[in-house]
Amino acid sequence: MGGLRHFIEQSWLLIVSSFVFGLLLAATNYALAPTIEQNRIDKLNTLAKGLLPDAIHFREVTERIEIASSRGKNSEVSVYQGEADGGKCVGWSFAVSGSGFADKIDLVVAVDADFEKLAGYDVLMSNETPGFGDKIKDHFYRDQFKGAPIGELKVLTSGNAAKIDSEIIAISGATISSEAVVAILNDTLTRIKEQMEKKGLIGDDK
Amino acid sequence: MTNEVEAKAGVYRDTLLAGLWRENPVFRLLLGMCPTLAVTAAVKPALTMGCCVIFVLVCSNVIISLMRNLLKPHLRILMFTLTIATFVTIADLVLRAFMPDMSEVLGPYVPLIIVNCIIICRAEACASKNGVVVSVIDAVGMGVGFTGTLCVLASIRELLATGKIFEVAVMPDAYVPWAAMGMPVGAFVTLGLMLGLVNLTSKGRA
Numbered sequence: 001m002g003g004l005r006h007f008i009e010q011s012w013l014l015i016v017s018s019f020v021f022g023l024l025l026a027a028t029n030y031a032l033a034p035t036i037e038q039n040r041i042d043k044l045n046t047l048a049k050g051l052l053p054d055a056i057h058f059r060e061v062t063e064r065i066e067i068a069s070s071r072g073k074n075s076e077v078s079v080y081q082g083e084a085d086g087g088k089c090v091g092w093s094f095a096v097s098g099s100g101f102a103d104k105i106d107l108v109v110a111v112d113a114d115f116e117k118l119a120g121y122d123v124l125m126s127n128e129t130p131g132f133g134d135k136i137k138d139h140f141y142r143d144q145f146k147g148a149p150i151g152e153l154k155v156l157t158s159g160n161a162a163k164i165d166s167e168i169i170a171i172s173g174a175t176i177s178s179e180a181v182v183a184i185l186n187d188t189l190t191r192i193k194e195q196m197e198k199k200g201l202i203g204d205d206k
Numbered sequence: 207m208t209n210e211v212e213a214k215a216g217v218y219r220d221t222l223l224a225g226l227w228r229e230n231p232v233f234r235l236l237l238g239m240c241p242t243l244a245v246t247a248a249v250k251p252a253l254t255m256g257c258c259v260i261f262v263l264v265c266s267n268v269i270i271s272l273m274r275n276l277l278k279p280h281l282r283i284l285m286f287t288l289t290i291a292t293f294v295t296i297a298d299l300v301l302r303a304f305m306p307d308m309s310e311v312l313g314p315y316v317p318l319i320i321v322n323c324i325i326i327c328r329a330e331a332c333a334s335k336n337g338v339v340v341s342v343i344d345a346v347g348m349g350v351g352f353t354g355t356l357c358v359l360a361s362i363r364e365l366l367a368t369g370k371i372f373e374v375a376v377m378p379d380a381y382v383p384w385a386a387m388g389m390p391v392g393a394f395v396t397l398g399l400m401l402g403l404v405n406l407t408s409k410g411r412a
Contacts, residue, residue, distance in 0.1 A: 013276050014285060021292040028296050035303040043306070103313075127313055130247070131385045 044108055047122040048080060048093035051110035055082030055090050063199040065094075067191040077192060079201075082110070089113045092202075094192065095124055098184035101176040103127035105136070107184060111150060115193045115202045120146045121185070133177030141178065144168050150189050153182045218343050221332075225347025232355040232397075233404045237323040241315050242356060243393040249372050251311045252360035256353025258297045258316060263325055263345040265293040270333040271341035277334060286329040287320070294319045324352060362396050363387045 008015075045058055058080040066074045082091045093110040105126045110119035120142060128134045135141055140161065145153075147164045154167050155178055161169040170178035197203040231237045238259070245251045266289045270277075277285060298316045301309040309316065319325065328348055333341040361371055367388035369377030386392050 010278055011281065013273065013278070014281055014288070017273075017285065017288060021288060025292060025295055028299050032299045032303040036299070036306075039303065039306040125310060130388055 043124065044080075044093075044095060047108040047124065048082065048110055051108065051120045051122060052082040052091040052093060054084050056084055058082050058093065061201060063196075063201060065192060065195045065199070067188055067195065077188075079192070079196070091119050092196075093119075096184055096188040096192075098180060098187060100126055100128055100180045101133050101174070102129060105177075105180055105184060107181065109185065109189070111189070113202075115196060116150060118145045118148045118150060118185070118189075121181070128177045129174070132171070132174040135171045135174055136177050136181050138171075141168075141171050141181075145185075150193060153186055155179045155182050217340065221340055221343045222347040225344065225349070225351040226354070227351070229348075230351045230355060231324045231327075231348055232352060233401060235324075235327070236401075237327055238352060239397075240318060241322065242359065242397060243390065244315050245312060246356055246360040246363055246393055246396075247367065247388045248364045249357055249360045251308065252356040253353065254301070254305065254308050255312060255315065256349070256356050258294075258301070259319060259322065259324065259352055260346065260349030261297055262290060262293045262319055263328060263349045264342060266290045266325055266329055267333040267341040267345040268338055270329045271336060271338045274334045274336075282330075282334060283326075286326050286334075290325050290329070291320045324348060359393070359396050359400060362400075363392050367392060 048058055049055060061079045061081055063079075065077045065079050067077055068074055077094050077096065079092055079094045081089055082093060084090045091110050091112050092115065093108060095106060095108050097104055097106045099105070103126065105128070106124035107121045108124050109121045111117065112119055122142070123137045126134065126136065128136060144161055144164070145168070148168070149166055151166060155170050155175070156167050157170050157175065159167060159169045168178070168182055193202070225231070227234075229235060232239075232242050241255050241259075245255045266286070269289050270286060273285070294317060297319070298309070301312070301316060328344060332344040336344070365371050365376065366384045367386075368383050369375055369381045384392075387396070
């Protein structure tokens with residue numbers, strides 16, 4: 001009994017403060033979470049619209065698409081269907097992520113309606129080295145992916161960057177960041193495609 | 207009575223000026239080096255970081271000053287960290303909700319304010335020993351001193367790295383941007399030169 005009294009005497013302020021601060025944080029989070037989520041969706045849509053210019057709006061597919069992460073855990077991917085006038089599907093977009101040179105890289109990726117070719121990618125979040133790795137955001141590098149076939153992409157240090165095929169020419173001085181983008185796409189696209197075929201969203205069963 | 211008022215006003219003035227110059231957290235105390243080096247590539251993120259630090263400093267100093275007589279010596283650092291972490295999380299949520307682009311630019315450096323030595327130093331050295339008014343003045347002085355220093359460093363780096371200040375072009379078209387100044391090396395060089403200059407100007411006055 002004496003031990004409990006001593007414990008409460010010493011730590012009551014800490015316990016009360018933790019409770020009060022916790023409530024304060026919960027209230028702030030409750031008030032701001034919808035705005036933060038809306039910001040994320042707005043950015044995703046803006047980037048996706050840039051990649052699929054024919055799409056008028058994006059509709060989130062209700063089917064659950066899950067892919068295994070590098071740690072072996074399944075993570076859910078939110079897939080959006082880009083629809084043109086009259087509801088015609090012009091492509092799909094989704095956010096994927098993986099390890100970069102300095103930090104995690106989050107990408108928005110768009111593919112065509114048949115999931116055969118990439119429509120391109122844009123960077124949702126990255127902390128790659130300014131002047132080098134952050135050139136993964138530049139058109140020089142990103143344009144190589146527009147129309148590239150879905151499948152195993154390869155990174156080369158030299159070649160013709162204007163040629164659209166499965167060979168991607170790395171950014172000079174930022175080979176690791178270049179490879180990281182390609183690894184993210186190689187790791188995720190085929191698996192997302194398989195899942196979407198299984199769910200009947202693409203392919204002959206559609 | 208008049209002397210007492212004058213003495214109080216003198217203490218307040220000294221407290222405010224200490225943070226701005228005599229005990230400037232960056233140039234004199236060499237505290238908060240992590241954000242000083244990391245977010246001074248441009249003025250906008252530096253100013254935003256400074257405002258976040260002022261908000262956290264003022265709020266944590268007020269709370270710690272109010273509870274100073276209740277603090278147990280062996281639990282005080284825990285209480286400081288708990289208080290600081292609460293207000294940093296609030297600042298982070300507000301940034302993510304209302305300034306999402308800036309929140310991305312600042313990345314992990316906003317949550318890292320929790321371990322910013324300036325704030326815990328002021329909690330220990332001032333707020334836990336003084337009344338609310340002195341603690342608030344100290345927080346404002348230190349916060350504005352920190353923000354001012356960050357903005358000076360950021361102005362030099364942004365000008366040399368991009369030819370702009372506050373994203374407004376000020377250098378002639380012929381100016382060749384000095385990309386290194388926007389990178390970590392630019393932060394170390396600028397801070398080193400500024401510290402040398404500050405030491406030179408105050409030589410013999412100490």
